Amino acid sequence: MKIRFVYIIVFFISLGFLFGESKKPLSEQGNMFQKEMEDYLKKAEIVQVEKDKIMGRTALWEITLDNGEVSRKAYFKYIERSRPKIPPDSFKYEIAAYELSKLLGLEIIPPLVEREIEGINGSLQIGIEEFITESYRKRSGDIPPDKENFQRTKETIRIFENLVYDECNDEDDIFIQKKDWKVWRVDFTEAFFPSPELILNCEIESCSRKLYNNLQNISDDLIKAQFSLYLNKMEIKALLGRNKNILKKIKELIEERGEEAVLW
Amino acid sequence: MLKIIGRKRKNVFDYILLVLFLLFIFTQLCSAGTKCIWCGVDKIVAVGDIHGDYQNFILILKGTGIVDENLNWAGGKIHLVQIGDVMDRGPGAKKVFDLLMRLEKEAEKAGGMVHALIGNHEFMNIAGISFDYPSYVTPEQFVSFLPAKYRKKKELEFKEKAIEKNHSSNEINGLNKYWTQLIRNDRVAQQKYVDAFNNKYGKWIRKHNTVIKINKIIFVHGGISEQYSTWKLKDINMHVRMELMGLKPYKLVYEEGGPLWFRDLAKKDEDIFKQDVDSIFTNLKCKYMVIGHTPLTGSTVVSKENMNRFQGRVWIIDTGISKFFGGHLSALIIKNDDFFVWGERHEN
Numbered sequence: 357m358k359i360r361f362v363y364i365i366v367f368f369i370s371l372g373f374l375f376g377e378s379k380k381p382l383s384e385q386g387n388m389f390q391k392e393m394e395d396y397l398k399k400a401e402i403v404q405v406e407k408d409k410i411m412g413r414t415a416l417w418e419i420t421l422d423n424g425e426v427s428r429k430a431y432f433k434y435i436e437r438s439r440p441k442i443p444p445d446s447f448k449y450e451i452a453a454y455e456l457s458k459l460l461g462l463e464i465i466p467p468l469v470e471r472e473i474e475g476i477n478g479s480l481q482i483g484i485e486e487f488i489t490e491s492y493r494k495r496s497g498d499i500p501p502d503k504e505n506f507q508r509t510k511e512t513i514r515i516f517e518n519l520v521y522d523e524c525n526d527e528d529d530i531f532i533q534k535k536d537w538k539v540w541r542v543d544f545t546e547a548f549f550p551s552p553e554l555i556l557n558c559e560i561e562s563c564s565r566k567l568y569n570n571l572q573n574i575s576d577d578l579i580k581a582q583f584s585l586y587l588n589k590m591e592i593k594a595l596l597g598r599n600k601n602i603l604k605k606i607k608e609l610i611e612e613r614g615e616e617a618v619l620w
Numbered sequence: 621m622l623k624i625i626g627r628k629r630k631n632v633f634d635y636i637l638l639v640l641f642l643l644f645i646f647t648q649l650c651s652a653g654t655k656c657i658w659c660g661v662d663k664i665v666a667v668g669d670i671h672g673d674y675q676n677f678i679l680i681l682k683g684t685g686i687v688d689e690n691l692n693w694a695g696g697k698i699h700l701v702q703i704g705d706v707m708d709r710g711p712g713a714k715k716v717f718d719l720l721m722r723l724e725k726e727a728e729k730a731g732g733m734v735h736a737l738i739g740n741h742e743f744m745n746i747a748g749i750s751f752d753y754p755s756y757v758t759p760e761q762f763v764s765f766l767p768a769k770y771r772k773k774k775e776l777e778f779k780e781k782a783i784e785k786n787h788s789s790n791e792i793n794g795l796n797k798y799w800t801q802l803i804r805n806d807r808v809a810q811q812k813y814v815d816a817f818n819n820k821y822g823k824w825i826r827k828h829n830t831v832i833k834i835n836k837i838i839f840v841h842g843g844i845s846e847q848y849s850t851w852k853l854k855d856i857n858m859h860v861r862m863e864l865m866g867l868k869p870y871k872l873v874y875e876e877g878g879p880l881w882f883r884d885l886a887k888k889d890e891d892i893f894k895q896d897v898d899s900i901f902t903n904l905k906c907k908y909m910v911i912g913h914t915p916l917t918g919s920t921v922v923s924k925e926n927m928n929r930f931q932g933r934v935w936i937i938d939t940g941i942s943k944f945f946g947g948h949l950s951a952l953i954i955k956n957d958d959f960f961v962w963g964e965r966h967e968n
Contacts, residue, residue: 443874
């Protein structure tokens with residue numbers, strides 16, 4: 357009798373583990389995080405749409421998502437003024453920047469997907485919970501626990517800003533998660549200015565070996581195949597031109613200062 | 621021989637066109653030197669974003685004694701500042717513009733002034749990008765600025781389609797839905813709106829200022845960021861004017877940190893960003909800045925406490941005047957260095 361009772365208890369505990377496993381929170385790091393989040397953004401039910409809560413040039417909508425297990429805020433951008441329309445501002449640039457960051461193995465942009473809400477096509481990006489901006493951090497004097505890693509992430513962001521030609525050093529577009537000091541760069545709706553030149557006063561000083569290799573692996577065909585949905589021919593040509601100029605700049609730095617001082 | 625005369629005529633015609641074009645540019649640029657600094661003004665009344673709410677606008681003007689019961693200027697030597705964003709979200713922008721245009725002349729005769737500043741929604745309508753945002757251009761606003769002939773033609777089209785479908789043609793809802801469809805999808809109708817709007821109201825708006833200074837108080841729609849605080853006010857005004865005329869690419873009129881869109885003074889942490897504000901005010905050589913653009917949130921009570929930031933140096937007068945934002949009526953009244961708020965909780 358006692359043994360049967362123990363079996364029943366063990367059975368229910370196992371069931372608990374089984375269901376507990378299926379209800380685990382979304383992972384926080386790495387490719388899994390991106391994939392899981394993209395899946396969540398694509399499939400989670402839209403519980404609430406708030407259209408006039410956040411004001412601004414992109415007039416984004418705050419969306420509450422729920423997949424039955426996790427409820428999260430996400431942000432929907434729908435303005436579509438791709439070049440040659442003026443002033444250029446498009447959710448397509450946001451998607452292109454995110455896809456490019458993934459191609460380069462970077463995890464600096466909060467996951468986003470293309471999704472239709474209320475008959476309007478746009479980009480839906482996961483909201484970062486509990487963050488401060490870099491401009492706030494600088495003024496409040498908060499020091500990152502791992503200064504070197506923090507600086508390196510910012511350096512990576514600067515290279516990426518040059519690559520996509522988006523405003524450099526906009527400290528309000530750099531979000532820092534309070535819990536773990538993870539750094540995110542948001543808002544690329546005005547990126548991909550069709551110039552092959554690098555951004556003025558957006559100096560590249562160093563680069564990770566991984567990013568340097570991945571930049572070298574970017575081929576014209578790959579970019580054309582993957583980005584022609586979001587970028588026009590001029591924008592793609594300029595992007596490829598900037599990639600070459602970034603590589604040229606890094607090579608010059610290596611010649612000047614030595615590999616150890618530039619690559620990490 | 622005839623060919624040569626024809627060619628000569630064509631050349632002369634080209635020259636006349638060129639001269640006329642240059643004359644147009646010259647007259648437009650003359651307003652680039654529009655005055656933007658005033659001293660010794662006894663009383664200023666500043667009104668925030670109207671967003672098409674004509675009814676609430678006239679309630680404020682009457683309540684503050686700017687106009688009499690017949691909507692004639694009664695403000696004497698008062699300077700009335702409307703901080704921009706007359707347009708979008710509500711139905712009555714055209715009526716507000718028409719009233720401002722008339723009051724501008726009446727105030728001048730009485731020794732007062734009307735300053736209708738440029739807001740981001742004025743830029744968006746001049747550029748035709750307001751249509752990109754589903755809730756901005758209302759059917760009433762759309763119809764009010766359409767050329768009369770075109771409007772009648774489209775109304776007739778709607779009636780004919782309604783008769784074909786056996787629907788009642790005088791249903792206001794049906795017509796509103798029809799206009800909404802045109803607002804969203806009809807590029808030709810949108811262009812007709814933009815052309816007609818620019819022809820009269822856009823031209824008038826472009827002659828106005830983006831930023832002014834009265835008695836050491838800066839008035840501007842969004843705010844002045846550190847980047848632009850080192851510019852002369854007349855240069856900011858001239859650049860915006862040239863961008864709105866298409867003589868320069870859009871920059872100041874669309875930048876996040878530009879005078880039409882800047883929100884930091886209304887939103888940023890007051891303790892953390894105090895030094896930035898100090899620096900902006902030092903550069904601008906001003907004591908106060910009055911801004912709109914960012915509606916006050918958190919409290920619906922219009923009061924002095926809710927409307928000022930950074931120890932009373934920054935005043936936010938976008939209290940959500942239009943019904944779209946709750947209809948919280950207000951005006952900021954400034955006599956010498958004293959600030960009073962006219963509004964739901966009267967203090968003056």
